Amino acid sequence: MNKYFLIVCLAICLDIHAQDDYDSMIAAMEAAKLQQDSIDMSRLVVVYGYECRTQDADGQAVVDRMKVAVQIGNHVTRSYPYRKFREDADAVDYLSPNNYPVLKAESYCFMPEVWTGYPEGKQTVRDHIMPNHYETCQALQPIRWTLKEDTVTVGGYLCQTATCELYGRKWLACYADDIPTTAGPWKLGGLPGLIVAAQTADGIHRFRLVSVQRIATPIYYEHNAITIKLSEEKLIKRRQKIFGNKHYPKCPTYYIPDRQSLNNSADVTFGQVGDDSFCIINGVLENHDAHVYQPLEIK
Numbered sequence: 001m002n003k004y005f006l007i008v009c010l011a012i013c014l015d016i017h018a019q020d021d022y023d024s025m026i027a028a029m030e031a032a033k034l035q036q037d038s039i040d041m042s043r044l045v046v047v048y049g050y051e052c053r054t055q056d057a058d059g060q061a062v063v064d065r066m067k068v069a070v071q072i073g074n075h076v077t078r079s080y081p082y083r084k085f086r087e088d089a090d091a092v093d094y095l096s097p098n099n100y101p102v103l104k105a106e107s108y109c110f111m112p113e114v115w116t117g118y119p120e121g122k123q124t125v126r127d128h129i130m131p132n133h134y135e136t137c138q139a140l141q142p143i144r145w146t147l148k149e150d151t152v153t154v155g156g157y158l159c160q161t162a163t164c165e166l167y168g169r170k171w172l173a174c175y176a177d178d179i180p181t182t183a184g185p186w187k188l189g190g191l192p193g194l195i196v197a198a199q200t201a202d203g204i205h206r207f208r209l210v211s212v213q214r215i216a217t218p219i220y221y222e223h224n225a226i227t228i229k230l231s232e233e234k235l236i237k238r239r240q241k242i243f244g245n246k247h248y249p250k251c252p253t254y255y256i257p258d259r260q261s262l263n264n265s266a267d268v269t270f271g272q273v274g275d276d277s278f279c280i281i282n283g284v285l286e287n288h289d290a291h292v293y294q295p296l297e298i299k
Contacts, residue, residue, distance in 0.1 A: 036088075036220040039118055040073030045217060046194065047082055047210040048185045052109055053203060055292045057249035062291060064108040067210065068185050071219045075120070077183045078219050080113040081106055089217055100273040107285050110243065110293065114187055116140065118221055123187070126227070127235065129242055130253060131266040131281045133224070136232040143190045145173075154196045155209045162191055167236070168298030170201035179212065186296065204294050226282060236297045243293035252290040 052064045067082035083102055086092040094103040112127035117140070126135045148161040152174055159174035166187065173184070177193030184195030185207045196209040230238075247254040269280050279286040 035224060036218075036222050038218040039115075039221045040076040040219040042071040042073050042215060042217045042219055044072040044179075044181065044183075044194075045085070045213050045215045046070040046072065046183070046185075047212075048207045049210050050109065050111065050185070051206045051208075052294050054294045055249075057289050057291070064105065064291060066102075066106045066109045066111060068111060068207070070183055070185055071217060072181050072183045073219050076118045076219050077116040077189065078114070079116070079185050079187075081111060084113075085217075088220065095271075095273060097274045100276065103285055104276075104287075107287050108291050110239070110296070111186070113222075115221060116183075116187070116189060124221070125187075125232065125235070126222070127239070128282075128284050129238060130256070130284060130286060133227040133282065133284075134235050134238070135223075135227050135229050136235050137229070138232045143188070145191055157196055157209075159196055160193070167296065169205070169296070171198055172201065173198040205296060236295075236299070239293075239297075240295060244295070249290050249292055252287050 048068045050066050050068050054062060054064060056062045068079060069082040069085035071078045083094055083106055092099060094100060112125050115124040118124055121140055122137055123140045124135065124137045143164050143166055145162040145164045150161045152159050152161060154174050157176035159176050162173050164171050173188060173191065173195050174197040175191040175193040175195050179194035181194050182191060183189050188195055188198050197207060199206040242255055266282050271278055
């Protein structure tokens with residue numbers, strides 16, 4: 001995506017009048033700017049709808065939803081928000097009034113970016129815990145699937161079913177063996193066909209196929225100067241400690257007691273889209289409230 005085009009769109013959408021505000025916005029975007037290295041080309045782009053059943057800050061049941069794009073190349077698979085795929089492929093501006101709700105809805109879903117097969121034989125995951133970006137890189141471990149004899153039709157595809165336990169959760173997946181790939185959304189994969197649907201046994205997390213297209217697009221690996229690298233185990237524990245705290249839903253920044261210190265140490269900018277004011281910290285949207293954390297990974 002043309003980053004300078006994004007900056008221009010931001011200036012228009014935020015209705016920035018003061019030069020100081022404009023300079024602050026530029027600094028925030030540049031500091032969090034991700035350098036993109038093309039590491040493969042997709043042969044398929046698969047889009048999934050993701051749902052997470054949880055509760056809001058008042059304990060009422062809600063379902064958070066977003067779309068996940070999976071680029072499938074010859075060597076690398078990248079699973080990440082469909083919003084970011086559209087930003088790269090079609091220069092869609094998600095800070096415009098019409099598209100901003102997609103960005104806001106996505107911020108409730110805790111969905112990381114996953115590169116499977118990059119580096120070779122490994123899996124790289126990038127996630128953020130305000131105000132930091134984190135990255136892990138682990139040896140790729142095969143998922144121990146149990147193949148079933150059941151069949152089901154999903155999205156017009158006749159599918160086989162399989163079960164597994166992954167990071168402490170039990171999953172049921174449906175895969176189409178007439179789509180020759182072992183890929184799937186998030187960290188799910190390794191079946192003899194594309195995963196077209198998957199859900200946890202408790203029904204909290206669900207993925208379902210939206211579309212499959214044969215599109216050749218660059219698969220990027222992104223990096224910047226502010227990303228912190230750590231082990232997968234430590235990242236999982238850090239997510240659970242912060243997002244799983246009882247204070248998180250009503251005050252997502254409860255763990256940052258000195259906001260002035262945050263403003264001084266991070267790149268922070270404020271803006272307005274329609275009637276909704278927002279704050280971007282190190283390139284990530286900050287929510288004023290949140291929903292109860294339902295981790296994809298329990299352990």
